[in-house]
Amino acid sequence: MFQRLPEDARAPLSFLLDGEPVQGRAGDSVAAALLALGRDACRETAVSGAPRGGYCMMGVCFDCLVTIDGVGNRQACLVPLRDGMEVETQHGRREPGR
Amino acid sequence: MAREYDVVVLGGGLMGAAIGYGLARLGRRTAILDEGDIAFRASRGNFSLVWVQSKGLGMPAYSSWTRRSAERWSGFAAELKDETGVDCALQQPGGFTLLLSDAEMERRIAFLAKLHAQPGFEPYPYEIWDRSRVRQVFPGIGPEVVGASFCPLDGHLNALRAFRASHAAFAARGGDYFPHHTIEKVEPLAGGGFRIDTPGSGFTAAKVVLAAGTGNARLGPMLGLHAPVRPQRGQALVTEKASPFLTHPVVNLRQTDEGGIMIGDSQEEAGFDTSLGLGVLAVMARRAARMFPEVGRLNVVRTWSALRVMTKDGFPIYQQSETAPGAFLCNCHSGVTLAAAHAALLAPMIDAGRLDDTLLGAFSTRRFDVPASA
Numbered sequence: 333m334f335q336r337l338p339e340d341a342r343a344p345l346s347f348l349l350d351g352e353p354v355q356g357r358a359g360d361s362v363a364a365a366l367l368a369l370g371r372d373a374c375r376e377t378a379v380s381g382a383p384r385g386g387y388c389m390m391g392v393c394f395d396c397l398v399t400i401d402g403v404g405n406r407q408a409c410l411v412p413l414r415d416g417m418e419v420e421t422q423h424g425r426r427e428p429g430r
Numbered sequence: 431m432a433r434e435y436d437v438v439v440l441g442g443g444l445m446g447a448a449i450g451y452g453l454a455r456l457g458r459r460t461a462i463l464d465e466g467d468i469a470f471r472a473s474r475g476n477f478s479l480v481w482v483q484s485k486g487l488g489m490p491a492y493s494s495w496t497r498r499s500a501e502r503w504s505g506f507a508a509e510l511k512d513e514t515g516v517d518c519a520l521q522q523p524g525g526f527t528l529l530l531s532d533a534e535m536e537r538r539i540a541f542l543a544k545l546h547a548q549p550g551f552e553p554y555p556y557e558i559w560d561r562s563r564v565r566q567v568f569p570g571i572g573p574e575v576v577g578a579s580f581c582p583l584d585g586h587l588n589a590l591r592a593f594r595a596s597h598a599a600f601a602a603r604g605g606d607y608f609p610h611h612t613i614e615k616v617e618p619l620a621g622g623g624f625r626i627d628t629p630g631s632g633f634t635a636a637k638v639v640l641a642a643g644t645g646n647a648r649l650g651p652m653l654g655l656h657a658p659v660r661p662q663r664g665q666a667l668v669t670e671k672a673s674p675f676l677t678h679p680v681v682n683l684r685q686t687d688e689g690g691i692m693i694g695d696s697q698e699e700a701g702f703d704t705s706l707g708l709g710v711l712a713v714m715a716r717r718a719a720r721m722f723p724e725v726g727r728l729n730v731v732r733t734w735s736a737l738r739v740m741t742k743d744g745f746p747i748y749q750q751s752e753t754a755p756g757a758f759l760c761n762c763h764s765g766v767t768l769a770a771a772h773a774a775l776l777a778p779m780i781d782a783g784r785l786d787d788t789l790l791g792a793f794s795t796r797r798f799d800v801p802a803s804a
Contacts, residue, residue: 378671379688405670405729425673425689428570428724 334367347417356413363389363396363408366419374398374408375422397422402430432625432632435461435606437780440613440626440649441642444473444589444765445772447596449639452777454603461635462600463611463628465645470661470702472643473765475736477666477694478589478686479679480522480767483556483581487544489745490551491792496764497554498789499771500583506770507587513602516595518587519687525584525679528564528721530574538579556581567678572723586679588687589766596769613642616652618754624653637756639780643739644702646761654753656795659761661702661737665710666694669728676722683718683725691725693718697738704735738763748776748785748793756783759795 342357349369356365363386366374373383375397386396389409396408401418404426408419439450442464453460482500486493500522507520529535539558546553557580564578565571601607611628616638618624626633640646640655650657671689682695696710711733719726739761741747746762758780762768779785 425671426728428672428675428722429727 333370333372336368345413345415347413347415347419349419350421358413360413361389361409362398362400362406362411362413362417362419365413366396366398366408376424378425381424399426399430404430432634433461433606435459435633435635437461437637437639438463438624438626438633438635439639439641440616441640441645442597442607442609443469443471443641443643444593444596444769445643445760445762446639446641447473447593447600448765448769448772449641449760449777449780450605451596451600451603452773453781454600454605455773456778456781458781459604460600461606461608461633463613463626463633464607464609465612466610470644470704470737472736472739472763473593474590475664475666475734476589476766477664477684477692478586478592478766479525479681479684480520480585480587481525481681481764482554482583482767483525483527483579484541484545484681485764486551487541487548488743489792490548491789492745493545493554494552495746495771495789495793496767497552497583498775499768500585502770502774503585503587506773507592510592510595510599514595514598516591516598518592518595520585520587521679521687522583522585523678524580524582525586525681526559526564526567526578526580527681528571528575528578530576530717530720532576535577542579554581554583568676568722570675570722570724572720574720584679586684587766592766592769596773613645613649616649616757618653618757622756624754624757637758637780637783640757640759643761644737646759650759653751653757653759655749655751655757655759656798657747657759657761658742658795658798659747660740661700662740662763663696663698663700663704663735664694664738665696665698665706665714665733665735666692667711667715667730667733668692669725670731672728675724680721682714683721690731691718691728693725702737704737706733706735739765742798746793747795748790749795750783750785758785 373385384395399420400406436458615627624638646657669691676685683693749759751757
């Protein structure tokens with residue numbers, strides 16, 4: 333659904349999404365990078381398991397939760413993408429200990 | 431024109447709703463008069479344990495009454511689900527008090543022995559577990575946990591759903607609920623029965639039940655009843671939802687049916703002040719994280735406080751007025767644990783116009799009528 337603007341000349345950043353090497357751009361939030369990759373849903377809800385993805389993109393709705401570098405329930409829209417980051421789909425509730 | 435009922439219950443918290451439901455189920459025309467959402471509402475802030483262990487030092491009858499209610503909870507929960515479709519998420523797998531030092535362990539063993547050694551105390555099963563046994567149930571305990579006391583009768587539930595289910599079941603049985611009906615006056619009528627006045631409405635009833643929590647201190651004297659109750663603040667916090675890892679409730683922390691870890695057991699004398707403080711919250715969170723280090727890594731998403739309804743000696747009050755028979759005073763701070771007994775046992779006694787002396791005699795306010803110098 334989302335496409336990069338053609339004039340976007342920012343440098344690419346490599347990161348892992350569920351173990352697969354993928355690319356975003358310098359200056360992306362994790363949530364923006366996921367949407368640009370076509371990953372509209374990045375988690376399943378804690379109670380009913382329904383798919384959810386970034387919505388408000390400004391830290392309010394808590395719908396873009398992902399596991400980043402082993403820590404669950406991170407708000408992807410508030411975390412700047414970094415080179416080598418490991419991002420994982422969050423399946424339901426956060427696992428204690430990560 | 432006053433509305434007429436068989437019974438009017440003053441107070442729509444969990445206690446009022448459970449008693450009201452019990453009466454409506456017996457076919458009595460019952461009304462619950464309640465304040466609005468501004469009411470101090472322990473039923474919305476409590477910790478949701480159905481708890482037996484530790485209760486009753488100083489009054490063995492309290493332990494017996496608590497145990498009777500805990501034993502009835504599974505039937506009560508099934509009944510509420512049947513009446514309303516609401517699942518209270520009751521689980522009674524047994525519960526723990528975790529101990530973080532040898533000194534705590536010794537104190538706990540001594541306390542439980544003293545509790546059970548009281549004359550007239552109905553013994554309940556409990557065990558003292560060492561660390562290795564605790565680890566078989568809770569592999570994630572921290573290095574400081576030396577052991578635990580375990581009681582197989584303990585459990586927990588989703589108290590918000592139990593509260594909603596009690597009200598829904600009351601309505602389903604034909605009960606009438608009146609929010610925003612703060613009581614101005616309640617008085618016995620010359621020919622028997624009672625009149626209750628709220629701003630804009632009047633009610634008459636053959637019987638009246640005072641289940642207004644700390645409000646009973648104001649209402650009781652209108653009917654010749656003495657209610658020495660005060661608010662006692664408790665603070666609580668809850669973490670983000672986590673996948674299931676606590677299989678049993680612990681007295682100061684538990685994993686809710688939806689995954690959040692609820693932490694709380696503070697007791698403060700602060701009047702009607704419901705403010706929170708990082709000092710108390712931090713102490714509770716720290717202790718929980720010492721018990722389960724993984725809990726310490728979770729984010730806290732909400733904190734709140736609520737006011738327990740605490741009687742002078744901490745035990746419940748069940749008393750029929752001597753000067754105005756048909757008026758019943760009911761107070762307790764464990765409205766969740768006791769809800770099943772309130773619906774199944776207390777409501778029929780109120781309906782019969784007589785509190786059973788064997789079960790409830792100890793909870794009379796006569797126990798407070800002792801000279802201060804004695």
